[in-house]
Amino acid sequence: MSAIICTDLCxxxxxxxxxxxxxxxxxxxxEEGSFICLSGPSGSGKTTLLNAIGGLDSLDSxxxxxxxxxVDLLGKAALADLRxxxxxxVFQAYNLIPVLSARENVEFVMQVQGxxxxxxxxxxxxxxxxxGLEGMEDRRPAQLSGGQQQRxxxxxxxxxxxxxxxxxxxxxNLDSKSMESLMAQFRALNHSHKVTFLIATHDQRVMEWADRxxxxxxxxxISDELQQAVR
Amino acid sequence: xxxxxxxxxxxxWRNLWRNYRRTLIMLLAITVxxxxxxxxxxxxxxxxxxxxRTGISALPGHVQIHATAYRDDPSVTHSMPPPSKPLLDLLNxxxxxxxxxxxxxxxxxSSEQDSRGVTLLGIDPRGEVAxxxxxxxxxEGRFLDGVxxxxxxxxxxxxxxxxxxxxxxxVVMSQDPDNTIADRGFRVVGVFEADxxxxxxxxxxxxxxxxxxxxxxxxxxxxIAILGHDYRxxxxxxxxxxxxxxxxxxxxxxxxxxxxxxxxxQVMDGFVLVWMVVIFLALSFGLxxxxxxxxxxxxxxxxxxxxxxxxxxxxxxxxxxxSLMLLVLGLLAGNILAIGTIVWxxxxxxVSAVSEGLEMMGASSIMYPxxxxxxxxxxxxxxxxxxxxxxxxxxxxxxxxxxxxALSST
Numbered sequence: 323m324s325a326i327i328c329t330d331l332c333x334x335x336x337x338x339x340x341x342x343x344x345x346x347x348x349x350x351x352x353e354e355g356s357f358i359c360l361s362g363p364s365g366s367g368k369t370t371l372l373n374a375i376g377g378l379d380s381l382d383s384x385x386x387x388x389x390x391x392x393v394d395l396l397g398k399a400a401l402a403d404l405r406x407x408x409x410x411x412v413f414q415a416y417n418l419i420p421v422l423s424a425r426e427n428v429e430f431v432m433q434v435q436g437x438x439x440x441x442x443x444x445x446x447x448x449x450x451x452x453x454g455l456e457g458m459e460d461r462r463p464a465q466l467s468g469g470q471q472q473r474x475x476x477x478x479x480x481x482x483x484x485x486x487x488x489x490x491x492x493x494x495n496l497d498s499k500s501m502e503s504l505m506a507q508f509r510a511l512n513h514s515h516k517v518t519f520l521i522a523t524h525d526q527r528v529m530e531w532a533d534r535x536x537x538x539x540x541x542x543x544i545s546d547e548l549q550q551a552v553r
Numbered sequence: 554x555x556x557x558x559x560x561x562x563x564x565x566w567r568n569l570w571r572n573y574r575r576t577l578i579m580l581l582a583i584t585v586x587x588x589x590x591x592x593x594x595x596x597x598x599x600x601x602x603x604x605x606r607t608g609i610s611a612l613p614g615h616v617q618i619h620a621t622a623y624r625d626d627p628s629v630t631h632s633m634p635p636p637s638k639p640l641l642d643l644l645n646x647x648x649x650x651x652x653x654x655x656x657x658x659x660x661x662x663s664s665e666q667d668s669r670g671v672t673l674l675g676i677d678p679r680g681e682v683a684x685x686x687x688x689x690x691x692x693e694g695r696f697l698d699g700v701x702x703x704x705x706x707x708x709x710x711x712x713x714x715x716x717x718x719x720x721x722x723x724v725v726m727s728q729d730p731d732n733t734i735a736d737r738g739f740r741v742v743g744v745f746e747a748d749x750x751x752x753x754x755x756x757x758x759x760x761x762x763x764x765x766x767x768x769x770x771x772x773x774x775x776x777i778a779i780l781g782h783d784y785r786x787x788x789x790x791x792x793x794x795x796x797x798x799x800x801x802x803x804x805x806x807x808x809x810x811x812x813x814x815x816x817x818x819q820v821m822d823g824f825v826l827v828w829m830v831v832i833f834l835a836l837s838f839g840l841x842x843x844x845x846x847x848x849x850x851x852x853x854x855x856x857x858x859x860x861x862x863x864x865x866x867x868x869x870x871x872x873x874x875x876s877l878m879l880l881v882l883g884l885l886a887g888n889i890l891a892i893g894t895i896v897w898x899x900x901x902x903x904v905s906a907v908s909e910g911l912e913m914m915g916a917s918s919i920m921y922p923x924x925x926x927x928x929x930x931x932x933x934x935x936x937x938x939x940x941x942x943x944x945x946x947x948x949x950x951x952x953x954x955x956x957x958x959a960l961s962s963t
Contacts, residue, residue, distance in 0.1 A: 378860055379957040399864045406862020413960065417857045421567035431861050433560040478861075 325354035325486065325518050326375060331384035333370055333541070343541035344370040345381070350536070350543065354485075355516035357509065359529045362538035368522035371538070372488045375520065376409050377401035388486065406434060410479030414491035417475060418463040424450065424474045425459040431482050449477040453507060469500040476504060480511050487511075489521040493528055505531045561867060565875040568847065579843045580883050583936070586836040587887025590829045590932040592894050595922035596902075597828075601821045602923045605784065607748050608814045609807050613684050614652070614778030615787040616794055617810060621803050623775060629658050630730050632773035639797050648790060650782060653680025654774040656764045660727040662707070662757060664715035671711070671757050673725060675764025675774075678702070684780050694719045694743035702760040704742030708753025712744055719744055725757070729769045737767045748918075785818075825928060829935045836936075837943040844876055844947035855951050856959025865952035872951050876944035877937070884933055895922045 328351075333344035345367050352358060360368040373379035375386055377393050386393040388408065396404060405411070418427045428446040437445075450459055453473040463471050472495060479487055487508070493501040509531060511517050521528065529535055537545040569576055609615065623631040635654055636644060644652045656675030661668055678697040682688060688696050697706060705723065707715075717723060719741050726736040739759060747753045765771065781790040787806035795804040808815035848855070855868055901919035 373957045376860070378960070379955070399866070402859065402862050402864040404862075405860060409862075411860050413857075413860075417853070417860075417960065419564070419854055419857065421564065421571060426563075430560060434557040434862060434867075436557070 325356070325389060326350070326352040326520075327385075327387045328352075328371075328375065329385045331371070331374060331386065332382045333367075333374065333379070334382055343367070345374065345384070346541035348384070348538075348541070348543055350546070352518060352520065354518055355512065356534060357512045357519045357532050358521065358534045358536060359532035360520065360522040360536050360538060361524070361529055362544075363524075365540075366538040367541040368538055369490050370541070372490050372520065372522055375486075376411060376488050377404060406431065407482075408485045410482070410484040410487040412472075412476055412479045412487065412489035412492040414494050418471055418478075420463050423460045423462055424455055424466065424470075427463070427474055428477045428481050431478060435482060437482075445481055446477075449481045450474075453477045454503065468495045469497065472496055472500070473504065476507065480507075480517070483511075483515055484517065486518045486520070489519065491523055491525075492521065493523065493525055498527075501525070501527065557863075557867060558870075561871040562874055565871050565878060568851070568871075569875055569878055572847070572850075575843060575846065576879065579839055579879060580886065582836060582839050583880065583883025584886040584890060586832050587884055587932060587936060588890045588894070590832050590935070591888065591891035591924070591929060592922065594825050594828065594928045594932065595891070595895050595924045596920055597821065597825065598925055598928065599921040599923040601817055603748075603921060605814050605818060608811050609685075609784055613681075613686075613780075614807070615781040615784050616779040616791045616804060616806050618777040618779075618794060618798055618802055618804050619775065621801050624803075624805075627657065627659065627775070628728060629656070629768045629770055629775070630732075632656070632730075632770050632775055633802055635772050635774060636777060637797075637799075640794070643793060643797055644777075644779065648781060648793065650780045651680065651683035652777060652779045653677050653684055654761070654777045655680075656761055656768065656770070656773075657775040658727050658764075658768070660725050660757075662711070662715065663724045663726070664717040664721065666716035667714060669711060669714055669754070671755055673727060673764065674756060674758050675761040676700075676758055677761050678758075681758070684778055690745045690747060691743050692746045694741070696743055696745075697758060697760055700761040701763060702742070703739065703763055704759075705739035706743035706745055706758040707741060708756060709744055709746050710750050710753035711755075711757070712741075714754060717741060725759070725767075727768060731769075735768050737763070826931065826935075829932055830939070833935055833939050837939065840876065840879070840940060841943055841946060843879070844872060844944055845950070847875065848872060848947045848951045851951075852954060852959045852962045855954050856956045856962070859954070859956040860960060868952040869945075869948040872948035873941060873944055876940060876948075880936055880940040884936055888929070888933070892924065895924050898922055 329349050331345045331348040335342040335344055348367070348371060360371065362368055370379065374381055375393070377396065381394055384394065388404070393401070393404065419430065422430060425446050428450060429442045432442045432445065447459070450456060453476060455470060455473055455477070458466065458470065463474070466474065472492065476492065493504060496504060505528060508519055512519055521532070523529065532549065534548050536543055620631040620633040643649070653676065655677070658673050660671055660673035662671050676697065677700050691706070692709060697704060705725070712718060715723065722738050722740050724736055724738050726734055729735040745753070765773065779790065779794065781787055784807070787808060791804050791806040798804055858868065901921045903918065904920050905918040
């Protein structure tokens with residue numbers, strides 16, 4: 323069964339007299355438990371596609387279904403609920419809440435979900451240990467390095483075990499070692515919990531981890547290939 | 554889904570102190586505003602309270618009984634008999650604190666040097682003291698001993714006008730029921746001081762029986778003055794008395810006897826509300842500006858929270874809670890400061906430099922702040938309710954950000 327079905331997605335931006343094609347008749351089917359990399363140059367539509375699937379941005383036309391539910395037809399509150407319970411986001415800029423500690427950032431989504439304090443603490447401790455931030459739980463984002471902040475953001479995205487993780491250039495600010503560690507965690511979660519990953523990246527090393535590679539250019543899918551993950 | 558109250562409240566509290574300097578300035582503004590609302594209202598209340606009390610003590614009493622025609626023509630011809638047995642029973646009831654019957658007629662008082670028109674009060678001194686005459690106001694000599702005291706007590710200002718003094722004789726002239734001149738010589742046995750100079754100049758006290766005898770009215774009196782428990786609620790007492798007195802007598806509360814004062818009291822209630830709203834409007838610009846700045850500075854975070862699954866209503870809630878926290882802190886400090894100031898100034902503020910102006914309004918030269926709990930409640934309610942309403946604009950703006958645009962903002 324397909325987890326995500328995108329049909330004829332179109333998104334255009336007006337820039338002066340020119341029309342920029344963010345998404346130009348993009349159609350995709352993504353199976354549950356896939357580990358997919360979206361590649362392509364800047365402006366090719368990778369981020370626009372992730373934002374559209376996550377309900378962060380609206381479409382000019384087309385349909386998106388996640389587990390049979392039409393995302394493009396949902397209202398603001400229903401979209402918020404979908405993101406809260408089913409989708410984890412990892413952004414290129416870590417996007418942590420600066421007034422919350424690493425643990426509080428990780429627990430934030432669970433707190434909004436209404437998970438008990440004891441369970442939140444148990445889950446956040448486990449995930450922070452897994453991402454190598456044990457002992458740094460009480461540090462605020464400003465007290466963490468870029469790599470550490472990105473790991474907190476990843477921990478936040480996967481701690482509540484969403485069905486789908488949308489990651490936009492998650493390794494852009496990481497060194498090789500941190501990148502390897504992060505991708506290994508993504509892969510482990512993908513294998514153990516059948517979490518679907520859709521990762522937009524420029525990084526060839528990241529692409530090697532994927533089972534499927536979708537290339538985009540000028541808002542269009544120019545290639546969609548299954549590949550043998552080398553890691 | 555239930556509102557994540559705790560998460561939002563924690564965020565709101567921490568966000569409040571991100572720019573602590575701005576928060577402290579806004580807190581200071583709210584504190585001063587609330588202080589001004591409460592303290593200035595207490596001063597105004599105190600001034601009106603003083604004017605009313607002074608006005609009532611000039612009447613005095615909360616309720617009065619007269620012959621029906623007396624108020625149109627306050628002469629001795631419109632006298633009435635002393636209280637009947639049923640009325641006496643009521644006057645000695647618990648709802649009455651004190652009462653007295655008096656003769657009250659226009660008269661002319663003359664010394665060797667000058668003459669003045671005055672209101673002659675034939676009184677029972679014990680009744681007057683019970684009603685509110687303060688014997689400490691006697692600055693020279695003594696107050697009257699009884700209803701048959703043959704002396705006269707006049708005000709300090711009248712002493713100056715008549716160029717007389719304690720122990721000297723004065724002549725008082727009025728009309729008897731046959732409209733013939735009735736006069737009598739009195740020795741000045743006491744000089745009183747009053748909050749209002751006009752009272753010192755226009756009222757003279759003599760023994761009731763002496764005046765009744767001078768005017769030839771037997772035991773008749775001009776009015777009965779009654780003191781209840783609360784000057785703000787005199788109508789219930791007036792109604793009870795009205796049920797007992799005969800038809801040729803009228804019973805009026807001070808609210809009717811002195812419409813200037815009663816209107817002032819009513820106007821004051823409206824004025825207090827307007828005053829508070831005006832102060833808050835000045836405050837609200839600062840509040841909206843502070844919250845707007847706080848929202849603009851956090852556009853990216855708001856986008857992030859939306860992306861993580863916060864509903865727009867939760868964003869509104871967070872901004873409103875932040876505003877509420879600011880308001881509550883400001884209210885707390887403002888209330889403490891205002892109540893502290895009022896307690897500190899409980900002995901009054903001497904405004905004698907402008908006392909003549911105040912006297913024209915019937916107020917004394919010492920202003921006492923009077924804190925009324927309904928005013929305190931009103932000030933706090935105005936700040937909270939209008940504060941939340943004012944905060945809706947920045948909160949709504951915050952909730953309208955599209956996640957994708959907010960996340961890409963710098």
